[in-house]
Amino acid sequence: MNDIADDDRPVIRRWPRPEYGTLILRALQLRCPRCGEGPLFRRWFAMHQRCSHCGLKFERAPGYYLGSSYVNYGLTAMAILVAYVVLHYRFRFSNADLAGPLAAFCVVFPLLAFRHARALWLAMDCRWDPGMMTDEED
Ligand SMILES: [Zn+2]
Numbered sequence: 001m002n003d004i005a006d007d008d009r010p011v012i013r014r015w016p017r018p019e020y021g022t023l024i025l026r027a028l029q030l031r032c033p034r035c036g037e038g039p040l041f042r043r044w045f046a047m048h049q050r051c052s053h054c055g056l057k058f059e060r061a062p063g064y065y066l067g068s069s070y071v072n073y074g075l076t077a078m079a080i081l082v083a084y085v086v087l088h089y090r091f092r093f094s095n096a097d098l099a100g101p102l103a104a105f106c107v108v109f110p111l112l113a114f115r116h117a118r119a120l121w122l123a124m125d126c127r128w129d130p131g132m133m134t135d136e137e138d
Helices: 003-008 020-028 066-090 095-128
Strands: none
Touching: 020 095, 066 095
């Protein structure tokens, strides 16, 4: 039998690939995209290195979260577009009245969305990178 050989090999765990809705919900809750249990952040801007529940390595590679800045930019652009259209065309605020507050919004909003942008970036990677659903990569 191969019992001896099987006992010598490390056990590789596999997780089912979550659906998009599940991944988005876990990202909004700032939870691990793979298991949905472990928190991503230990402080506002500081992430845990690994999931406390499933062990997923959150820092996938050096500079991994650079892509989350694009997510953050997209979220900020959509928010500022909606705010401008509503405030200018619905409530008749002039461009001069909106310039200052919307510029301040463009500074504050990305700081507030920082964690969710990273969580969404990690969730997208969890959906598209099959290596994240096993322990093999570690
Ligand atoms: Zn996890």
